Amino acid sequence: MTDFSVETVVIGAGVVGLAISRELSNINGEILVLESEKYFGQLISSRNSGVIHAGIYYPENSLKSKFCIEGNTLLYEYCKKYNIPYRNTKKILVASSLEQVQIIDQIKINAEKNGVRNIKKLTKSQTLQLEPLIRCEESLLVPSSGIVDAVSFMRSLEGQILDSGNMISYQSLVSKINFDGKIFTLRVLDNNNQETTIKCRNLINSTGLYATDIANKIEGLKKEFVPKTFFAKGNYFSINKDLGIRHLVYPIPNKFSLGIHLTPELDYSVKFGPDFEWVEDRENYKVDINKKKLFINEIKKYLPDFDSNSLNPNYAGIRPIIEKKEKSKRDFIIQTDSIHSIPNLINLYGIESPGLTSSLAIALHVRDLLE
Numbered sequence: 001m002t003d004f005s006v007e008t009v010v011i012g013a014g015v016v017g018l019a020i021s022r023e024l025s026n027i028n029g030e031i032l033v034l035e036s037e038k039y040f041g042q043l044i045s046s047r048n049s050g051v052i053h054a055g056i057y058y059p060e061n062s063l064k065s066k067f068c069i070e071g072n073t074l075l076y077e078y079c080k081k082y083n084i085p086y087r088n089t090k091k092i093l094v095a096s097s098l099e100q101v102q103i104i105d106q107i108k109i110n111a112e113k114n115g116v117r118n119i120k121k122l123t124k125s126q127t128l129q130l131e132p133l134i135r136c137e138e139s140l141l142v143p144s145s146g147i148v149d150a151v152s153f154m155r156s157l158e159g160q161i162l163d164s165g166n167m168i169s170y171q172s173l174v175s176k177i178n179f180d181g182k183i184f185t186l187r188v189l190d191n192n193n194q195e196t197t198i199k200c201r202n203l204i205n206s207t208g209l210y211a212t213d214i215a216n217k218i219e220g221l222k223k224e225f226v227p228k229t230f231f232a233k234g235n236y237f238s239i240n241k242d243l244g245i246r247h248l249v250y251p252i253p254n255k256f257s258l259g260i261h262l263t264p265e266l267d268y269s270v271k272f273g274p275d276f277e278w279v280e281d282r283e284n285y286k287v288d289i290n291k292k293k294l295f296i297n298e299i300k301k302y303l304p305d306f307d308s309n310s311l312n313p314n315y316a317g318i319r320p321i322i323e324k325k326e327k328s329k330r331d332f333i334i335q336t337d338s339i340h341s342i343p344n345l346i347n348l349y350g351i352e353s354p355g356l357t358s359s360l361a362i363a364l365h366v367r368d369l370l371e
Contacts, residue, residue, distance in 0.1 A: 006032045006167075008202040008370075009186060011174055011214055013037070014045040015150065015359045016351050017206035018157035023363035024370070025164035032198065033161065033168040034188060036210075040168070041154045044208045045356065047285065047317030049236075049263050049274070052076070052146040053354040054091065056111035056119065057253060063332040065114045067358035067365070072144055074360040075153075084152050085266050091145035091248040092127060094136035096301045100252045101138050108140055118143045131247055135304055145248050149266060150356055172196075177203070177218040179342055202370055205347045209282050209320050215347050225340040227333065227349050230321045231282045232256070234274020237295050238314040239306070242268040249302060256327060258353075260298040271314055272299055279318065287313035322350035334362070336369055344370070 010021045013035035021033045037043070052075055055068035079086040095101045104121065111119055119142050122130070127139045161168060169188075175195070176187040186198045205214045212229040215221060234257070251259035257276040264270055272295055277288075296308045323329045333349040340347070346366055355362075 003197040005199040006030045007200065008032070008204065009034060009184070009198060009200040010204045010206060012206035012208060012210075013040040013158070013168060013170070014043065014206065014208050015041055015154050015157070015356055016045075016208075016348065016362055017204075018154055018161065019359040019363040020204060020206060020366045021166065021168075022157045022160045023360075023367045025161050025166050027367065029165070031161065031164075031166040032200070033166075034172045034174060034186075034198075035168065035170050036173045038170055040158050040170075041151065044317065044319065044352065045154060046151060047315060048150070048353065048356060049261070049271075050147050050150050050356070051248060051263060052086070052088075052144075052148050053357040054111070054116050054119075054142045054144040055114050055354070056093075056107055056116050056140075056142055057258065058114065058354075059331075060110065060113045063334065064330075064354060064358070067332065067361040068354040069115055070364075071354070071358040071361035075148065075357060076146070078156075078360060079148060079153070082156050084156060085149040086146060087266060088144075088146040089246060089248050089264060091142040091250060092122070092131060092134065093140040093142065093250045093252070094127070094134060094302045095138045095252060096136055098137055103252050104138060104140050111142075116142070116144065131245055131249065133243065133245060133305065134249055134302055136302060147248070147263060147266065148356070174214060174217060177214075179218065179220050179345070184345070202344045203346070204366060205345075206351070208351055209318060211320065211347060211349050211351075215349075218342070218345070221340055221342060221345075225335065226347075227322045229349065230324045231279050232319045232321050232352075233277045233279045233284070233316060234319070235287050235291050235295075235316045236271050236273035236314040237287075237292065237311050238269060238271040239310045240269050240312070241310065243270050243306070245270060251298065251302060260295055262299070262303065272311070273314075274317060278324075282318050285316045285318070287316050289313055319352035320350055321352065332358070332362070334365065334369075346370075
């Protein structure tokens with residue numbers, strides 16, 4: 001790259017950064033995406049369950065609820081239009097004990113408040129008819145849940161950005177950002193440590209795990225408006241064969257996460273996860289093999305007859321969490337000048353699950369903020 005000016009810079013080529021850039025490419029010329037990795041979606045976006053969420057868990061009127069439900073519809077429409085591999089598997093949320101049945105009732109009420117449609121409770125026998133291998137006392141059937149090939153989705157977004165005449169610069173590390181009241185000036189290092197100066201009018205920080213780091217590089221942005229990011233690691237294990245299970249199968253959520261759930265892949269193999277662990281190192285993606293026993297114990301609560309010898313470590317992912325103590329208060333943060341007083345700067349923090357599902361809805365929201 002040489003020194004130049006552009007209308008809008010989006011930092012981060014994960015699924016949300018790409019979705020935003022693609023949306024802005026449709027209405028606004030001169031978009032540049034900066035990504036420090038070699039390829040798109042190398043961190044959060046390719047290290048999750050690949051689930052299209054329905055929006056049943058999130059607090060009413062939260063951004064997660066709003067964008068997940070809108071994004072669910074938008075993502076299915078996008079997949080159909082652009083031939084992205086996906087499957088509307090539906091989800092079964094299982095109560096493994098009579099005590100958990102009450103929790104299912106509460107989740108159903110919350111989901112209906114959020115606008116999730118056509119969910120229904122199933123008895124033990126009705127659940128067995130759908131999934132003969134699954135054991136539970138009762139379950140909740142969620143028709144709008146599914147799975148998507150996240151890499152194909154991101155590749156399509158990338159292609160549309162480039163086809164519109166806009167640019168994505170990989171291996172580009174932002175080292176410093178200055179704002180003079182009208183224009184942002186970014187200092188960017190390439191993989192040879194060569195520096196480029198980029199000027200832009202609009203700046204969008206969509207860097208996921210590194211959103212706090214990037215925000216702290218913006219001169220003039222008060223530190224009181226930059227939240228601390230905590231990191232949560234999740235391991236995944238898999239069985240490389242078809243068990244005949246066609247629905248997503250979720251346990252009742254625990255204090256920290258949605259629990260170790262079963263995801264049927266597009267090739268009908270099965271993966272389980274993630275678990276949940278606070279970590280300091282956001283770059284350690286090694287699967288902890290010592291977690292296998294924990295996984296087996298949790299899986300057998302709803303899939304008692306599975307062959308645990310066929311369970312193997314698969315991959316791990318790390319999420320950026322803004323609210324560490326209270327799960328119910330965890331929400332997306334999309335921060336504009338109404339908070340930090342810097343015009344045309346949008347910082348996105350805590351974009352974790354359901355970020356993949358929400359990506360196209362978040363993109364529409366950011367577009368509206370810039371208009």
